[in-house]
Amino acid sequence: MSAQLIDGTRIAREVRGRVAEDVKALRERTGVIPGLATILVGEDPASEVYVRNKRRLATEAGMADLHRHLDADVAQSTIAEMILALALDDAVSGILLQLPLPAGLDSGPLIDLIPAIKDVDGLTTLSAGLLARGLPGLRPCTPSGVVTLIDSTGFDLNGANAVVVGRSELVGGPMGRLLLARNATVTTAHSRTRDLAAVASSADVLIAAAGVPGLIGAEHVKPGAVVIDVGIHRTASGLVGDVRFDEVREIAGWITPVPGGVGPMTIATLLANTVTAAHIQAKLRAV
Numbered sequence: 001m002s003a004q005l006i007d008g009t010r011i012a013r014e015v016r017g018r019v020a021e022d023v024k025a026l027r028e029r030t031g032v033i034p035g036l037a038t039i040l041v042g043e044d045p046a047s048e049v050y051v052r053n054k055r056r057l058a059t060e061a062g063m064a065d066l067h068r069h070l071d072a073d074v075a076q077s078t079i080a081e082m083i084l085a086l087a088l089d090d091a092v093s094g095i096l097l098q099l100p101l102p103a104g105l106d107s108g109p110l111i112d113l114i115p116a117i118k119d120v121d122g123l124t125t126l127s128a129g130l131l132a133r134g135l136p137g138l139r140p141c142t143p144s145g146v147v148t149l150i151d152s153t154g155f156d157l158n159g160a161n162a163v164v165v166g167r168s169e170l171v172g173g174p175m176g177r178l179l180l181a182r183n184a185t186v187t188t189a190h191s192r193t194r195d196l197a198a199v200a201s202s203a204d205v206l207i208a209a210a211g212v213p214g215l216i217g218a219e220h221v222k223p224g225a226v227v228i229d230v231g232i233h234r235t236a237s238g239l240v241g242d243v244r245f246d247e248v249r250e251i252a253g254w255i256t257p258v259p260g261g262v263g264p265m266t267i268a269t270l271l272a273n274t275v276t277a278a279h280i281q282a283k284l285r286a287v
């Protein structure tokens with residue numbers, strides 16, 4: 001039997017609709033218009049597309065687009081000064097430094113200049129620490145969006161076996177911590193995992209975030225499992241994920257497509273984080 005599709009495009013549209021209502025309510029109540037400052041350095045075509053979509057959808061949700069664009073040969077210190085200025089600017093609710101940066105620039109120290117309260121990408125060391133400790137904070141957009149997609153199926157994470165393939169700071173690492181926070185029994189697989197198929201096929205929920213096209217096939221999937229494909233790869237025949245979709249959909253209970261699965265949710269979650277940040281900053285300013 002074929003798996004049910006998890007329609008990330010539709011769910012993301014619903015989330016953005018709720019964000020737009022929230023933006024309107026905040027503006028009417030406090031006069032605050034949430035502002036998203038995206039910073040793009042250089043001319044990487046994929047990054048340009050991602051940033052353009054983030055700006056367009058932020059504007060559609062009623063937010064202020066406070067984009068900055070810097071040349072690829074900009075000094076690290078210039079980006080640092082820009083982030084520090086945005087950190088102090090009350091019109092800026094959220095700051096997002098688009099990755100990857102051009103060669104020669106070091107993203108880690110720059111990201112850590114973003115105050116946790118404006119860290120709408122959830123990638124600073126402080127935000128990661130808050131997540132690790134289970135304390136309130138802004139969560140990384142992609143794994144947070146994945147949790148929304150799992151919830152949309154009605155699947156109960158409590159006590160379920162979850163396997164995350166990948167342990168990066170961007171996706172796999174925080175993904176595991178978010179699932180643990182929902183009381184899943186979490187296993188993290190990575191490039192040194194022995195017998196990935198044996199580990200992955202124990203999962204009630206399988207998150208593929210390895211960045212390897214077609215890594216996950218039928219042999220990795222337990223019948224009826226929820227399969228979430230985070231991978232995005234541009235190929236001659238279009239976008240593909242880490243999951244061999246046609247093969248796995250015959251076994252899984254639920255599956256995300258690529259495109260139209262996790263990708264749209266990442267942006268919707270960024271916008272949700274931005275309005276949350278704006279609410280918190282408005283409250284802090286009021287006291």
Ligand code: NAP
Pocket residue numbers: 142165166167168169170171172189190191192193196209210211212215230231232233262263264266
């Ligand atoms: P990454 O930094 O390259 O990390 C990949 C992780 O997968 C690493 O932990 C690596 O293990 C593990 N891995 C690599 N090959 C493996 C294998 N054969 N078996 C098991 N594990 C393996 O990538 P990332 O930034 O996390 O991104 C992962 C994928 O998600 C990419 O395709 C990326 O384009 C996509 N992505 C999508 C979105 C979205 O919005 N849809 C957002 C972000 C990323 P080691 O740690 O041992 O090296």
